[in-house]
Amino acid sequence: MGAxxxxxxxxxxALNGTTLVxxxxxxxxxxxxxxxxxxxxIAEGYRRKAPPATCFTIGSVIITxxxxxxxxxxxxxxxxxxxxxxxxxxxxxGPLFWPAYWLSCGYSWTMTGTYGTRNAxxxxxGLEHGGYRVAPLRPGLRRxxxxxxxxxxxPPAGSPSPD
Numbered sequence: 001m002g003a004x005x006x007x008x009x010x011x012x013x014a015l016n017g018t019t020l021v022x023x024x025x026x027x028x029x030x031x032x033x034x035x036x037x038x039x040x041x042i043a044e045g046y047r048r049k050a051p052p053a054t055c056f057t058i059g060s061v062i063i064t065x066x067x068x069x070x071x072x073x074x075x076x077x078x079x080x081x082x083x084x085x086x087x088x089x090x091x092x093x094g095p096l097f098w099p100a101y102w103l104s105c106g107y108s109w110t111m112t113g114t115y116g117t118r119n120a121x122x123x124x125x126g127l128e129h130g131g132y133r134v135a136p137l138r139p140g141l142r143r144x145x146x147x148x149x150x151x152x153x154x155p156p157a158g159s160p161s162p163d
Contacts, residue, residue, distance in 0.1 A: 009091040010039030013059040016094030022061030033061070034068045040084055042068040054131070055079065057086035078129035085125035097121075111137055 013019040019041070026033050026043035036042045043063040055064040055071065062083045064071050071080055090097050101121050108118035116122040116132030127134065136142065 005088070006038030006040075009088050010060055012091035012094075013087060016090070017059075018090040018094060018097065019059030019061055022058030022063065025058060026061060026063060029063075031063060036062065036068065036072065036080075038084065040080075040087060042071055044068045044071075055083050057083045057090070059090050060087045062087070078126065079131070082126045082129040086121070089121055089124070111141060113138060 010019075022043070023033065023041070026041075029043075029046055029048055031043035031045045033041050033043050039060055041061045043061055044067045046063050046065050054066065055062055057063070062071065062080075070076070071083075089101075093100060101119075104119040104121055105115045108115055108122075111118045112135040114133065114135045116127055116130070117135045122130055122132055
C-alpha cells in the first residue's frame with residue numbers, strides 16, 4: 001500500500017468506531033496504551049484468558065499480553081505487519097469485520113479443525129506470520145474433494161479398497 005494508507009487506515013478505523021472499541025477493551029482490561037508505527041496503537045499487558053492469542057487487533061489497536069517493546073522488536077516485524085493488516089481489514093469493513101471474521105473462522109474450523117488455515121482474513125494478513133499452523137482438510141473432506149475433482153465417488157484405480 002502507499003504512504004497514505006496508514007493515515008487512511010487510522011482515520012477510517014476512528015470513524016467506523018472500531019478503534020474506540022479497541023481502546024475501550026484496553027481500558028476495561030487495564031492495559032497500557034502506547035503509540036506504535038503508522039498510526040497503530042499498542043495496548044500492552046493484557047491478562048484475560050480469552051482470546052488465548054499473544055496478540056489480537058481491534059480497529060487500529062493491537063492488544064498484546066507482552067510489552068510494546070516486545071512487539072516492536074525487529075525480530076517480530078512480521079507479526080506486527082500481520083496485526084497491522086488486520087487493522088486495515090477493520091478500516092475497510094468496520095464493525096462488519098466481526099461477523100465476517102467469525103464466519104471465516106467457522107468455515108476454517110469446519111474444513112480443517114483450525115480457526116486460521118482456511119480463514120480468509122488470516123490468510124490475507126499472512127497466516128504463518130500470525131502464528132497459525134497450516135492444516136490439511138479434514139479426512140472426510142479430502143475424500144469428497146478428490147471424488148469431486150475426478151467426477152466419481154469411486155477411488156482411483158490402484159487405490160486401496162475402503163473396506
